[in-house]
Amino acid sequence: MNSCMPSSVVKNFIYFPETEILRIIYQSGAVYDYFKVPPDIIEKFGKAKSKGQFLNKVIKPRFKYTKIE
Incomplete structure (x- = not known):
């Protein structure tokens, strides 16, 4: 899943269902991966x-993450 939406914080996000990784691209340009995020949360x-x-x-408090860029 790849989605672009108007947001003052989130520029874009990509979901990799095979690994349950949610990649968030922030408006600032920072990129973070959030791990083991189930499909129902993505929906x-x-x-x-x-x-x-x-x-x-919902996401930050529950799922481990790492900065990619």
């Missing part, structure tokens, strides 16, 4: 009105 993230709020409240 909710894709539908969220505020990607930044969903990221901060």
